[in-house]
Amino acid sequence: MRKTTSISCKDCESLDCSILKRCSPEWLEFIDRNKICFYVKKGNNILHEDTPSRGMHFIQNGKVKVFKSGINFKEQIIRLSKSGDLLGHRGWNRSEMPISAIALEDCKICFLHEKDFNKVLRNNNELTYELMLFYSDELYNSEVKARNLAQMNVLELVTDALLYILDVYGENAETGFLNVSLTRQEIADLSGTTKEQVSKYLSELNKDGVIETEKSLIKIKSVGKLKAISQKYIKH
Amino acid sequence: MRKTTSISCKDCESLDCSILKRCSPEWLEFIDRNKICFYVKKGNNILHEDTPSRGMHFIQNGKVKVFKSGINFKEQIIRLSKSGDLLGHRGWNRSEMPISAIALEDCKICFLHEKDFNKVLRNNNELTYELMLFYSDELYNSEVKARNLAQMNVLELVTDALLYILDVYGENAETGFLNVSLTRQEIADLSGTTKEQVSKYLSELNKDGVIETEKSLIKIKSVGKLKAISQKYIKH
DNA sequence: CGTGAAGTTGATGCTTCTCAAGCGAAGTGG
DNA sequence: CCACTTCGCTTGAGAAGCATCAACTTCACG
Numbered sequence: 001m002r003k004t005t006s007i008s009c010k011d012c013e014s015l016d017c018s019i020l021k022r023c024s025p026e027w028l029e030f031i032d033r034n035k036i037c038f039y040v041k042k043g044n045n046i047l048h049e050d051t052p053s054r055g056m057h058f059i060q061n062g063k064v065k066v067f068k069s070g071i072n073f074k075e076q077i078i079r080l081s082k083s084g085d086l087l088g089h090r091g092w093n094r095s096e097m098p099i100s101a102i103a104l105e106d107c108k109i110c111f112l113h114e115k116d117f118n119k120v121l122r123n124n125n126e127l128t129y130e131l132m133l134f135y136s137d138e139l140y141n142s143e144v145k146a147r148n149l150a151q152m153n154v155l156e157l158v159t160d161a162l163l164y165i166l167d168v169y170g171e172n173a174e175t176g177f178l179n180v181s182l183t184r185q186e187i188a189d190l191s192g193t194t195k196e197q198v199s200k201y202l203s204e205l206n207k208d209g210v211i212e213t214e215k216s217l218i219k220i221k222s223v224g225k226l227k228a229i230s231q232k233y234i235k236h
Numbered sequence: 237m238r239k240t241t242s243i244s245c246k247d248c249e250s251l252d253c254s255i256l257k258r259c260s261p262e263w264l265e266f267i268d269r270n271k272i273c274f275y276v277k278k279g280n281n282i283l284h285e286d287t288p289s290r291g292m293h294f295i296q297n298g299k300v301k302v303f304k305s306g307i308n309f310k311e312q313i314i315r316l317s318k319s320g321d322l323l324g325h326r327g328w329n330r331s332e333m334p335i336s337a338i339a340l341e342d343c344k345i346c347f348l349h350e351k352d353f354n355k356v357l358r359n360n361n362e363l364t365y366e367l368m369l370f371y372s373d374e375l376y377n378s379e380v381k382a383r384n385l386a387q388m389n390v391l392e393l394v395t396d397a398l399l400y401i402l403d404v405y406g407e408n409a410e411t412g413f414l415n416v417s418l419t420r421q422e423i424a425d426l427s428g429t430t431k432e433q434v435s436k437y438l439s440e441l442n443k444d445g446v447i448e449t450e451k452s453l454i455k456i457k458s459v460g461k462l463k464a465i466s467q468k469y470i471k472h
Numbered sequence: 473c474g475t476g477a478a479g480t481t482g483a484t485g486c487t488t489c490t491c492a493a494g495c496g497a498a499g500t501g502g
Numbered sequence: 503c504c505a506c507t508t509c510g511c512t513t514g515a516g517a518a519g520c521a522t523c524a525a526c527t528t529c530a531c532g
Contacts, residue, residue, distance in 0.1 A: 068379065068380065068383050070383050070384075070386075070387040071387050071388070074387055076382065076383035076386050076387060078379050078382070078383075089372070090372045090373075090375060090376045097376045099376075099379075121365065121368075122361075122365070125358075125361045125364065128361065128364050128365055128368055129357065129358070129364055131368050132357075132364055132367050132368035132371060135368060135371035135372050135374075135375055136325070136326045136371050137326070138371075138375050139326060139371055139374050139375045139378055140326045140333045140335075142375055142378040142379055142382060143304065143314045143335075143378055144304065145382050146312065146314070146378060146381050146382040146385055147304050147306050147312035147314075148306075149382055149385045149386045149428075150306075150312050150385045150428030151306040151307050151310055151312060151428065152307070153519075153520090154519080154520070183477095183478065183479090184478075184479065184480095185478085192385075192386030192387065193520080193521085194520080194521060194522080195478085195479080196479090196480085196481085196520095196521075196522080196523095197520070197521075199478095199479060199480055199481080200480080200481075202479095203480075203481085215478095215479095215528090215529070215530095216478080216479085216529090389487075389488090390487080390488065419509095419510065419511090420510075420511065420512095421510085429488080429489085430488080430489060430490080431510085431511080432488095432489080432490080432491095432511095432512085432513085433488070433489075435510095435511060435512055435513080436512080436513075438511095439512070439513085451497080451510095451511090452510080452511085
C-alpha cells in the first residue's frame with residue numbers, strides 16, 4: 001500500500017460511474033482535502049475481515065474481488081468490482097461488518113474516513129438518496145443470488161457466473177476474451193462449488209462450442225446459449 | 237383484501253419498531269392522509285411477483301413471509317417479517333423488482349404510493365439516511381445468507397433457520413414454543429432444501445434433546461447447542 | 473530450464489434429492 | 503356422529519448430483 005499523489009475528484013475519470021457524481025462541487029472539494037489515496041498491487045489485500053475499516057473506499061482504477069471467508073478456508077465471492085465502484089460499502093458505519101477485498105489487478109484506491117463521509121452524506125441529500133437506491137438494488141441482486149445458490153445446479157451456477165463476469169468487466173473488443181483473468185478456484189468461489197467442477201463444466205461448454213478457453217482466458221461465443229442454460233428463472 | 241378504518245400513524249403501536257419513527261410529525265400526517273390500509277387473511281397474498289407494486293408497504297400488525305419463486309415451483313423465502321417492518325421494500329421505485337409476500341397470520345397492512353413515499357423521503361433526510369443504513373444492513377445479512385446457502389450442509393442450514401425464526405418471532409413466554417407455525421415445506425424454503433430433509437433433521441435434533449416438536453410447533457431447548465451446530469462461521 | 477502453481481480428468485464415496493408408503497390430525501358432508 | 507377426504511408429517515430405499523482424492527499435464531516465472 002503506497003500512497004499516491006491524489007488527483008482531484010472532479011478530474012477523476014471514474015467520477016461518471018461513481019455515486020459521487022451526485023455530490024455537490026463544494027463537497028467534492030471537501031472530499032479532495034480529506035481523502036487518502038493509495039496503490040494496491042495485484043493480489044494484495046485492500047480490506048480484510050479481521051480488521052474492518054471505518055470509512056468508505058472508492059475504486060479509482062482497477063478490478064477487485066470482494067468476498068467473505070467461510071468453512072474450511074473456502075471463500076464466497078460476494079461481488080466483482082471495478083473503477084467507480086464503492087468498496088466495503090457497509091463497513092463505514094454501524095458495528096462490524098467484516099468483508100475482505102483483494103486486487104485482481106493493480107488498483108488505485110481512495111479512502112474517506114467514516115466521520116468525513118457522514119458529513120458529506122448529511123449535506124448531500126441527493127447523494128444519500130442515490131446511495132439508498134443503490135443499496136436497495138444491491139439487496140435485490142443479493143437476494144436473487146441467494147435463491148440461485150440455493151436452487152441452481154452446478155452447471156447453471158457456473159454459467160450464471162460467466163454471464164456475471166461478462167456483465168461486470170465486459171469482453172475485449174478485439175480478441176473477444178473476457179476482460180479479466182480469474183482462476184478456476186475464483187470462478188468456483190463465485191459459483192459456490194469446487195475448482196474441479198468448474199473445470200469439468202467449462203470443458204463441457206467448450207466442447208459444445210458455447211465458450212472458448214485459452215489458458216485462463218475465456219471467450220463467450222454464445223451469450224444466448226449461456227442464458228438459455230442459466231436463466232430458467234426470470235432474473236429481475 | 238378488505239379496507240380498514242385507518243388509525244393514525246402517530247398512534248400506531250408499530251411506530252416504535254418502524255423506520256417511520258424518523259419521520260417528522262407533519263409528514264407523518266401527510267402519510268396518514270395518503271396511505272391505504274387493508275386487512276389480509278392468513279394464507280393470502282400481499283404482494284405477488286407477477287404484479288409488482290409501485291409503492292411501499294408497512295406491516296401494521298401480523299407476520300409475513302417474503303419469497304421469490306424459483307425452479308420447479310420451489311420458493312426461496314427471503315425474509316420473515318413482523319409488525320413495524322417494511323414490505324416489498326424495493327419495489328417502490330426503480331424498475332421491476334418482483335417479490336411475493338404471503339400473510340402467515342391475519343395482517344393489517346398500510347400502503348403508501350411511490351410518488352407519496354418519494355415526497356416523504358425528499359423532505360425527511362433523517363428518514364432517507366436511516367433507510368439507507370437499513371438497506372446496507374440488510375445487504376450485509378443477505379450476503380452472509382448467500383454464503384451460508386453456498387457452503388453449509390443441510391443440518392447447518394436447518395439449524396440456522398431455526399435460530400433465525402427464534403430471532404425474528406421469539407418464543408412464547410409460557411410454553412416456550414416458537415411464536416409462529418411454519419410447515420416443514422416453509423422451513424425448507426427458508427433453508428434451501430426439501431421438506432423431507434427438514435423432517436429428518438428435526439427428528440434427529442428432537443432425539444438429541446436440542447429441540448422439541450409438537451405437531452407443527454417447535455420449542456428450542458438449547459440455543460447454545462443449535463448455535464454450536466450452525467455457527468462454524470463468525471456471523472457478523 | 474526447473475520448480476511450483478494452476479488446470480484437467482477419472483474413479484470413488486458421500487450427501488442430498490426424489491419417490492413412495494404409511495400415519496395421524498383436521499375438516500367435510502351425509 | 504361417523505365415514506371420507508385432504509393435508510402435513512415421518513421414514514426408508516434408491517438414484518442422482520456433487521465433492522473429494524489422486525494422477526497427470528500444462529503453464530508461469532524466476
